[in-house]
Amino acid sequence: xxxxxQHPSWVICKSGTSVKIECRSLDFQATTMFWYRQFPKQSxxxxxxxxxxxxxxxxxxxxxDKFLINHASLTLSTLTVTSAHPEDSSFYICxxxxxxxxxxxxxxxxxTRLSVL
Amino acid sequence: xxxxTQMEGPVxxxxxxxxxxxxxxxxxxxxxLFWYVQYPGEGLQLLLKATKADDKGSNKGFExxxxxxxxxxxxxxxxxxxxxxxxxxxxxxxxxxxxxxxxGKGITLSVRx
Numbered sequence: 298x299x300x301x302x303q304h305p306s307w308v309i310c311k312s313g314t315s316v317k318i319e320c321r322s323l324d325f326q327a328t329t330m331f332w333y334r335q336f337p338k339q340s341x342x343x344x345x346x347x348x349x350x351x352x353x354x355x356x357x358x359x360x361x362d363k364f365l366i367n368h369a370s371l372t373l374s375t376l377t378v379t380s381a382h383p384e385d386s387s388f389y390i391c392x393x394x395x396x397x398x399x400x401x402x403x404x405x406x407x408x409t410r411l412s413v414l
Numbered sequence: 415x416x417x418x419t420q421m422e423g424p425v426x427x428x429x430x431x432x433x434x435x436x437x438x439x440x441x442x443x444x445x446x447l448f449w450y451v452q453y454p455g456e457g458l459q460l461l462l463k464a465t466k467a468d469d470k471g472s473n474k475g476f477e478x479x480x481x482x483x484x485x486x487x488x489x490x491x492x493x494x495x496x497x498x499x500x501x502x503x504x505x506x507x508x509x510x511x512x513x514x515x516x517x518g519k520g521i522t523l524s525v526r527x
Contacts (some may be wrong), residue, residue: 303457331514331515338522339519340518340519340520341458341503341517343515343516346514390457390458392458392515402460403460403515404460405457405459407456407457408457
């Protein structure tokens with residue numbers, strides 16, 4: 298099946314620094330990728346839709362200047378958490394769907410746990 | 415807008431017990447429906463799917479039937495195993511390619527030996 302790789306799996310950073318998370322589709326091209334945030338024992342909340350070659354579409358309430366998304370190629374999307382603060386600590390997950398897949402199946406990365414000190 | 419409602423958890427069962435996890439949805443048109451599973455320390459994995467009314471998705475002994483009349487997609491398994499302990503998410507995707515997923519809150523299943 299399709300594979301989505303996410304890196305790093307865990308990152309610890311100091312408050313005020315920026316952190317970049319990568320999401321790669323390893324064996325297919327993805328014109329669209331999705332970024333989610335998951336709080337402990339809660340569901341996934343969609344943050345934004347990453348579109349290759351154009352600006353990301355952010356969900357209501359998500360700060361686009363805080364969470365920068367770049368989808369520079371058909372296999373790579375990045376999420377940069379700028380000037381991170383402790384409240385940004387969370388589990389971030391990306392997903393992508395092969396264009397030829399059966400209707401709307403998304404494949405998920407293993408997630409990145411961000412801890413801001 | 416679209417929404418997914420899952421039964422409240424957590425759920426604790428003994429091995430070989432019957433499992434039902436309820437899921438209902440609200441959506442316009444004919445969405446695709448999914449169950450995803452998240453094992454401890456891992457990312458989400460697609461468990462099963464159904465793309466039209468009356469379709470039955472099945473995988474690893476789990477089944478769910480797309481019921482348009484009751485807008486439901488309940489997950490069932492006849493005999494659970496300890497290895498089924500995980501968080502289960504019901505989700506829907508609207509018609510159209512690369513549509514975003516709307517998730518339920520998820521439910522934690524713990525299976526005792």
